[in-house]
Amino acid sequence: MALVVRPARAEDLPRAQQLVTRSINDLTVRHGFGPIATPRPADFQAFCLRDDPRGLWLADDAGDVAGFAMSWVCDRLWFPAELFVAPGRQGQGIGDQLLRRTLAQASQAGASEKCLITFAFNLVSQGLYVRHGLLPRVPIHLCRVERESLALQTRGAAFRATPIEQTGADLDALRKLDAAALGIAREKHHRYLLGDASIKGVFLNDGGGRVGYAYIAATGHIGPMAVMHGDAMPGAFRTALDIAAAGQGKQVSVFVPGTSAALAVAVELGMRFALPMVLMSAGEHGDWTRYLPRNPGFM
Secondary structure (H helix, E strand, O other): OOEEEEEEHHHHHHHHHHHHHHHHHHHHOOOOOOOOOOOOOHHHHHHHHHHHHHEEEEEOOEEEEEEEEEEEEEOOOOEEEEEEEEEOOOOOHHHHHHHHHHHHHHHHHHEEEEEEEEEOOHHHHHHHHHHHHOOOEEEEEEEOOOOHHHHHOOOOOOOOEEEEOOOHHHHHHHHHHHHHHHHOOOOOHHHHHOOOEEEEEEEEEEOOEEEEEEEEEOOOEEEEEEEEEHHHHHHHHHHHHHHOOOOOEEEEEEEEEEOOOHHHHHHHHHHOEEEEEEEEEEOOOOOOOOOOOOOOOOO
């Protein structure tokens, strides 16, 4: 039976995520970073499938998963969150077929902006995206530090943190912050994060009101995070780090764009660069001095 690229179904997602984990580790091991991915529930993938199934595609080879792609649309932004081909199946045109299917979602949804985050050392993948008009724009670094080490350096939060609630007023405040940082609204993604009991969402407040928001996972991972003005980022980032340092996670981690003032704070506090990523886009998108992504799939 020939390989078939078809819409993904809910029952496909666990096997698709196994492929994603295997493909990521194959790539990072080959480039000297060791295995970095562990199997996780396909919760966000299932959310995206329910929201807009046009963005999820599977390359099926007689029951074997040869490739998987997932993209989502928010407002006018199309974002390919995952595109992976099984180890040993690269170079067969599978990735190009998957990307073309997800690109159709962008045109169908009327998304005028396109961007993604991928591994900086995955030159084959970058070549595929460049052929489709997405160019490398901003380096992004995964930074990590042992939580106990970070806790010894906390100096008191620069801003006051207050919980985000799923109210109309709070969602409107999030919409304004996202508009300032990214130029788009992401209400459905905020609702997704706020429904996860393992993630704490907070507004960051100075004397004049809300200057940003941050999400901190129980694992110690920070993101997404946004501020209204770039000059608020250092203080906002320190506040998020203080919250993470007071948690129970073994490490504190965060993805930091190379253009962000948060990067200097991360280095000052002993965070190490663990993995190089890169933002690629079809044009200028967002102000990455004001935004820290959650991960390469969520943005």
